[in-house]
Amino acid sequence: MSLDQATVRRVAALARIRLSDADLPRVQGELNAILGWIEQLQAVDTEGVEPMAGGAPEGAAPMPMREDVVTEGGIADLILANAPDREGDYFAVPKVVE
């Protein structure tokens, strides 16, 4: 199947990537070329196959659980040191509510 321009716009909006009208045809063509190539997977018989969710090879131990507690806290200044904008101990962003 092939993505129309409206679908490409919708996917870009979901991904929060601004897509200009000028770039739309190029991106549409690239995505369709890749999806067309991926399409071959539909021909593989996967009846009754459990999906492989993680990267651990066969025989690896299951992932451990840990206590649901703060491991590193009280380092606001260290974390905010990389912020593009801050106000006090908070990340600052443009106005969200009218």
Place this chain on the structure above:
Amino acid sequence: MRPTDLTIAEGLAALERRELSALEWTRACLEAIERLNPRLNAFITVTAEQAIAAARASDARRARGEAGPLEGVPLAIKDLFCTEGVRTTAASRMLEGFVPPYESTVTAQLKRDGAVFLGKANLDEFAMGSSNLTSAFGGVENPWKRADAPELRLVPGGSSGGSAAAVAARLAPGATGTDTGGSIRQPAAFCGIAGIKPTYGRCSRYGIVAFASSLDQAGPFARTVEDCAILLRSMSGHDPKDSTSADRPVPDFRAAVSRGVKGLRIGVPREYRVEGMPAEIEALWRQGLAWLRDAGAEIVEISLPHTRHALPTYYVVAPAEASSNLARYDGVRYGLRVAQQGDHLRALYEATRAEGFGREVQRRILIGTYVLSAGYYDAYYLKAQKVRALIARDFAEAWKTVDAIVTPTAPSAAFAEGEKQDDPVAMYLNDIFTVTANLAGLPGISVPAGLDAKGLPLGLQVIGRPFDEEGVLAVGGAIERAAGFRAAPEVRA
């Protein structure tokens, strides 16, 4: 011998005998970087002052009798590993100005063992690419030259292109890399050096900028298999900060390199004879198998029937995970922010991500977003996860009859900048032989095994059972000894 020509094993021995100091070795590397990096662009950031200070501290520790296993070894660090106090870019504009307040586990362990960091090596943006050309800091020149066209700039492979070029050109004796679909093994092959991707879970992913979390693994580059084994031991081990990190002992990898292949059964998957593969690569593959037979191994033809579905599976799974992992780059907490006066939050996100990410990264995020979106998740993502299970099962079947699998590393030698760039799918085919080990979580090494008619290096890949890096290193070591690869690139220190 000049310090820049030393392997890690040779350098450690010279340091031990006090014929060389860490400061001399580090200075020699820094001088080589100063001279050749403006041309090769293998490093994004050179940390000369910190390296000199670290080398002095290393010499002091050795003088006190406190030398670690990597004491005084200078290394290049792929700029995907967070390094405390040293800017980390992932070769993207998106991380502009980002200075990590913490150290990745792998680099922390290398430092713990005495390594000296020379700087941060160039890569494809967010490790997405097979040529290093997607880097926001420009491409890396492969130090090897085609005999018939010495003026051509060849790519070093990718994504760990800077790491591979730095080691090949003798700017560093070793380097770290990461491998999600071939990003250590393919550049190692293109640059005529060795590189190993260990089993998924062998090295902690903590502090490595995430691309596709179920595929990403760290590993070393060096000019010999033994050097890779030395580095891998320091990089490996359980880390509670990465829940997928394996809690099992780290063997003495170095000892495995020389143990030989007598009595081993080596698998040759018939599905890896792909159409259009250069005859020279096919011939080198046969030669590699003949060397192993001469060394006492038995060669067994095997079948990995789902091989041809591996690349399309990868190009569903990896972009899906990438679209999720890269959602964190929003222009709010760190890195680039692009906003017009009066913009609302959503416009800030969209403008930041449009300007911060390069084309290939955007493409993969869009594909990943699509295959995970409502209505398409089952048809693409779930389907790919099932095919991935079949690919892993093929290998599990193979391990019933063979101990290791040998294939070419890449379907071609290094190509020139500009080739394969217009067609994303043609570029993706570079990973055709390497991507299966990532999907199945298996260890794989690339070893330089010969030169093609144009004088470019070619690599052979060894894939092993889960957590059998020792077997992989043993077979890799046997290939290395038989090949006697001594060629060096045109551009070198």
